[in-house]
Amino acid sequence: MRASSVSPDAIRADQLRRLRERLPEVLARNPFYRDRLHLVESWEDFQRLPLLSKAEIVADQEAEPPFGSNLTYPIDHYVRLHQTSGSSGTRPLRWLDTAESWEWWERVWAEHVFPAAGVGPRDRVFCAFSFGPFIGFWSAFCGAERLGAMAISGGAMTSEQRARAILELGATAICCTPTYALRLAEVAGELGLPLADSAVRAVICAGEPGGSISATRELIERSFGARVYDHSGMTELGPTGFGCAAGGGLHLVQTEFIFEVSPDGELIATNLGRWGSPLIRYRTGDRVRLSEAPCACGSQFAKLEGGILGRVDDMFTVRGVNLYPSQVEEIVRRHPEVDEFLIEQRTVRRMDEVTLLFEVTAPSPGLSERLSAELRQALSARVDSREVPAGTLPRSELKSKRLRRVEG
DSSP states (O other): OOTTTSOHHHHHHHHHHHHHHHHHHHHHHOTTTTTTOOOOSSHHHHHTSOOBOHHHHHHHHHHSTTTOSOOSSOGGGEEEEEEOOOTTSSOOOEEEEEHHHHHHHHHHIIIIIHHHTTOOTTOEEEEOSOOSSBOTTHHHHHHHHHHTOEEEEOTTOOHHHHHHHHHHTTOOEEEEOHHHHHHHHHHHHHHTOOGGGSSOOEEEEOSSGGGGSHHHHHHHHHHHTSEEEEEEEETTTEEEEEOOTTOSEEEEOTTTEEEEEOTTSEEEEEESSOTTSOOSSEEEEEEOOEEOSOOTTOOOSOEEETSOOEEGGGOEEETTEEEOHHHHHHHHTTOTTEEEEEEEEEEETTEEEEEEEEEESSOOTTHHHHHHHHHHHHHSSOOEEEEOOTTOSOOOSSOOOOEEEOOO
């Protein structure tokens, strides 16, 4: 079912039909869900199912290593193993896919994520990713193959090699995290490589909220001379959302998931294509703002305004004001001379103190004072800013951890 041709009512009816068809098999065969779920005949039945947290999944895998008990089929039915990045500080989750569920991953990319970014069979898709066990852009790579595009692996390459390969191979689309897109642009600039004049038309970003943060998105677009499209997904859940030409947030793939938003703004999801290890009413930990207003791109899917606004575990407090790293990033990325940044939180005399640490590409007198003033004005909270020497702050091609809590 394609977003542009199916009404919301038809989508909702199809969601319930698929849930009713597949849930009995899960109840009969999946040990994890046997005592958690009941048959669903209506949306009222569905609402009575319990919510599921990541902590429960982690505990299950620790109790029954290495894969836990959320397995609907015998182990020889599964053909792929991936795991979470572990960026939240918890033990990485291992997740298995059957041939059917991996085909589902590929199809979501080929039918929704890539077309929304204008990527088609004639494109050359470069995945700037290590291709280790983290799910990362494995599904993007395979989805590009399914689409008929040329899929190019950037695994086992340095940033310099990737920047050169993008130019030499004529890549027209890039898949990476927002932070790594800026890192590639930085390296290309140091080498005198004209990324902004390359064949790249689309940069698909995931793993961090930067693709929907206007200042970050605009900086990437200037660096590559290309359009940025956000994308959301989770290793244990699947590819949940995609950016469109209209910008302004993420469309939810409602033909493949049932989405709910809790009263406090947390996204809850049920996948409808991954029955070998399903997630039913899963608390994603993502804070969102849902809109069902018509989108200029023509999609019938609901939209998350501003993309993923923040993570539950990334919220920090400054003198009683609750904030997210994405709010700080919106201010910081308005200054292109800032190369990298980190938010450092500590408790001093029982009071929360937050400092923005940042590196610059060139001297910028007075930048610390300007950043502190802008952050205070925009966030109504005091955030001190301090420049640190180049190369001091950590960098990653995967998810960047923007918040560091320190003692005293």
